[in-house]
Amino acid sequence: MTAPRALIVGAGLIGTSIALALCQDGWDVQVSDHDPAAVALAADLGAGHPWDESSGTVDHVVLAVPPSAVAASLLEAQRREVGRTFSDTSSVKAKVLAEAEASGCDLTTWMPAHPVAGRERGGAARAQADLFRDRPWALCPTEATSSEARRWSERVALACGAQVVELDALRHDRVMATVSHLPQLLASALAAVTTRLEERDLALAGTGLRDMTRLAAAEPALWADIVAGNAAEVGAALELLHAELGRVAPTGTAEGTEVAGLVARGNAGRARLPDKARAARDLSWVSVVVPDRPGELARLLLAVGDAGVNVEDLRLEHSPQHAWGLVELAVEPGSEEALCAAADRGGWRAHPAV
């Protein structure tokens, strides 16, 4: 049986990660990019080999290019008969579909797709074969989409370890506007607002602000493309956000009960969000103070493991100026005492979050 053959167009974070995963799954993978250096890096990382046009038509082409480039890339790839089936990775779908149709692409061989994963910073160098494992991979077929295009795009998603979610392009864009594009704009806007503060004032910032601005390290050009490609839905999501915030602003007079209502609605929304599957299992957290030296965390985890306690999740908080850190360990409810006892025996200070 010959290996399935794929061409990945675009050796950025997404394309290279897909290429890595397909290579690990035994596919014959080629990579192309307008930047030869990106292709060389991807090849060095083990993400396949540079595209050789003379090698013939491949089974599936993944167009891992920015939203505004999908239609043109698809048209060119189809005209050159580079592959038999195609999918893309764009995080906006309806506009890309319209552009592909308008520019004369063959809609039967193309599955509009969106693997929902990423990292704050892009580029082939940040690629990981595991990037999509257990993450959603949206497929947005149209009536024209052939069963062959569907089958190959599903194979790619499954080879990457992703969970296929099928929904139409409009619904996809509406959901992404709320769960991805709006959070990005808020993180960017919040980080931008903090620039009004002086450097010394930022010493008062805590973990909340850090979490809320993590996404703000994103690529301006890519996000301009994404938001422009989903402008109506992003606008609608922003309107909803303004409506929520409008009750406490902009007059500057915040009425207590309205803020309480907003925070309570936020409680409800937060409670509905899928968390890590493990976290949803109502884990118990125990905090342990450990000296900050090589092997100390390992010794703690060994002691905990020896006590028969499985650590389900772990957070590490370094104290910047002291020679120790705070480790938060999540265990099955009922295992806290065994964990604390094991930590105590080893000379660590354990604090169950009662």
Place this chain on the structure above:
Amino acid sequence: MTAPRALIVGAGLIGTSIALALCQDGWDVQVSDHDPAAVALAADLGAGHPWDESSGTVDHVVLAVPPSAVAASLLEAQRREVGRTFSDTSSVKAKVLAEAEASGCDLTTWMPAHPVAGRERGGAARAQADLFRDRPWALCPTEATSSEARRWSERVALACGAQVVELDALRHDRVMATVSHLPQLLASALAAVTTRLEERDLALAGTGLRDMTRLAAAEPALWADIVAGNAAEVGAALELLHAELGRVAPTGTAEGTEVAGLVARGNAGRARLPDKARAARDLSWVSVVVPDRPGELARLLLAVGDAGVNVEDLRLEHSPQHAWGLVELAVEPGSEEALCAAADRGGWRAHPAV
């Protein structure tokens, strides 16, 4: 030498954490609360003993009560001569100062203070002696504040391991509006907006939304009190946020370059924020896939430690449905290869984030 004597009024997360820290530092600590059950829990946690009014005047009283309750609590404590000096923990300062002055409190014996730390959920049960370690502890003295009040409030902050930051009340409130109150409202509003989505749509949500809504699990009544106590500054911060977002909304037509500008300004703001001191040292991250079974993470860390590599930070990403997890380890730049080699020798798959 007799131990310093403190009374903590309010056995919530903040008060109980301060009480725990002072106890560990050898203070004689009493705790009071309008809820006797909270006092009993705090005492059981080792946070001192229930307040005995007949025990006489203490050196310092910490009023760990909500912002709107500070002035009344201070007045009562001063009239009953419960302590010689006082501080509070309110996250808004100017309004509390005005209320204390208007209600006839003695401003000389009181240091307006704000230990800047917390957890998503409150209550004595979540208290930790380490809660304030290396976190900022704002002191906002007025011209009236006595040197004795300053000295005792500093002693409390230092006993908790905190870093004293002195600034006036107005500046404090302006900074907190941006670094704390605005992020809270945004997290709540974003989480509230997600309620328009159907349950199945939330499967498309990623880590970005999770980070951006973590604060949304906050207490409505407490935050209503905080925002009401800092209404003008929160309003001003919201105006700035609206101005940032206003360039991409509400028309629904997002102009690419404006979004790019917003994201770029966010890049700049994010880059200025203090991160964990270690993270700011430009650590190198390596991802390692480990089987999800007891002791496996410990074995990996031991192998890494044996190779002489110190793990500076660690993030754990469980895959919900597979028997393994992804561990991201941060090491000093230059140590990635040694880490990867150690992992490879142990049979793990390591991915340096090149």
